[in-house]
Amino acid sequence: MLFREIIGLDDVKQSLIQAVNSNHVAHAQLFHGAEGSANLALALAYATYINCENKQADDACGRCPNCNKMSKLAHPDVNYIFPTAGGKSVISENFMPQWRTFVKDTPYGTLSDWLEHIAIKQGNIPAEESRQLIQKLSLKSYEGGYKIAIIWQSEMLNIAAGNALLKVLEEPPEQTLFLLVASSSDKLLTTIISRTQRIAVRNFTDDEIVSYLTQKQDIGPERAKQIAYLSDGNLNHALEIAHKTDDDQHAWFANWMRMCYALNILKLVPMADEFDAKGKEYQKAMLEYGLSIFREIFLYCHGGENLIRLEGDELVFVQKFSNVLNISNLEAITNLLSESHYHIERNGRAKMIFLDISLAIARLMR
Ligand SMILES: [Zn+2]
Numbered sequence: 001m002l003f004r005e006i007i008g009l010d011d012v013k014q015s016l017i018q019a020v021n022s023n024h025v026a027h028a029q030l031f032h033g034a035e036g037s038a039n040l041a042l043a044l045a046y047a048t049y050i051n052c053e054n055k056q057a058d059d060a061c062g063r064c065p066n067c068n069k070m071s072k073l074a075h076p077d078v079n080y081i082f083p084t085a086g087g088k089s090v091i092s093e094n095f096m097p098q099w100r101t102f103v104k105d106t107p108y109g110t111l112s113d114w115l116e117h118i119a120i121k122q123g124n125i126p127a128e129e130s131r132q133l134i135q136k137l138s139l140k141s142y143e144g145g146y147k148i149a150i151i152w153q154s155e156m157l158n159i160a161a162g163n164a165l166l167k168v169l170e171e172p173p174e175q176t177l178f179l180l181v182a183s184s185s186d187k188l189l190t191t192i193i194s195r196t197q198r199i200a201v202r203n204f205t206d207d208e209i210v211s212y213l214t215q216k217q218d219i220g221p222e223r224a225k226q227i228a229y230l231s232d233g234n235l236n237h238a239l240e241i242a243h244k245t246d247d248d249q250h251a252w253f254a255n256w257m258r259m260c261y262a263l264n265i266l267k268l269v270p271m272a273d274e275f276d277a278k279g280k281e282y283q284k285a286m287l288e289y290g291l292s293i294f295r296e297i298f299l300y301c302h303g304g305e306n307l308i309r310l311e312g313d314e315l316v317f318v319q320k321f322s323n324v325l326n327i328s329n330l331e332a333i334t335n336l337l338s339e340s341h342y343h344i345e346r347n348g349r350a351k352m353i354f355l356d357i358s359l360a361i362a363r364l365m366r
Helices: 010-021 039-051 065-071 092-105 111-117 127-137 159-170 206-216 221-231 235-244 248-261 265-277 280-301 312-324 327-345 350-365
Strands: 028-033 078-081 147-152 176-182 197-201
Touching: 010 039, 010 197, 028 039, 039 065, 039 147, 039 176, 039 197, 078 092, 078 127, 092 111, 111 280, 127 147, 127 159, 159 176, 206 221, 206 235, 221 235, 221 280, 235 280, 248 265, 248 280, 248 312, 248 350, 265 350, 280 312, 280 327, 327 350
Parallel strands: 028 176, 028 197, 078 147, 147 176
Antiparallel strands: none
């Protein structure tokens, strides 16, 4: 990852570069940003810049042997720690091939994306991980530069792992850097936080997401704007919307709502099977899409027509459904959609969730 591959965030990039060039690199830093932010991407670009043999004013060169190894996540002096199933033998080292594809394909991916990628339900960073890391960091660096540990989702360090890490943060070995990456730093041990220099990574702005989608993903400006609006500064989510759900998302959702309104059980049952077969990410995206549409209906009912950012079929849908809904049933439907999202996230049975919510929405629309 290079700084120039990350859209926007020039102020953070500049201060990181400045720290390197003025020899003020703190030995432990916490890249803190919400899910779908550039927290990991910035830590990777920073580590690349530190290792680069031909640093430019605003980025690593991207061509030297060190940059090359960094881009493949194969630099011998950079250790990656991330949640795994835990246990003595199951540590990050064993998951490097999966980690490389994950970071390459989804550098803004979330914890649940990662766990899905390695097919485990619950992840953590066990004490064994800290122990092995400390051992590795006590060895000499291969390339003569810094030894770097990048700890992604560091809030998943279990207590024993956190305490072991804390000891080494208090008395760090020479030429060693710890780059902690977290989304919910409130779950990190406060003693660890107090040992780190905090780097706040803000969410992407709508404009930054639009630039990313139009420049790097070849998405048209109108669609990009719509996706940026739905994704709320979360680039991972924006990419999910852009890739995993297509234009028929609206058609599918609108049809679902019509069947609810008509209480057409004969259609709703096969739809539930179809929904069940789609996979968790699609299901979550569909419910999130529903939430955003109901938010628009809510605005519309409140006379905020000019605040509505939709057009075409979606706008027609919002106008029609604003006739059958009022504030109280809108709130109830929104709650239902959020609860279903929660249950899907926790591996509830999608078919049953879909049928339950369909019947409840049908009742509310009557
Ligand atoms: Zn380089």
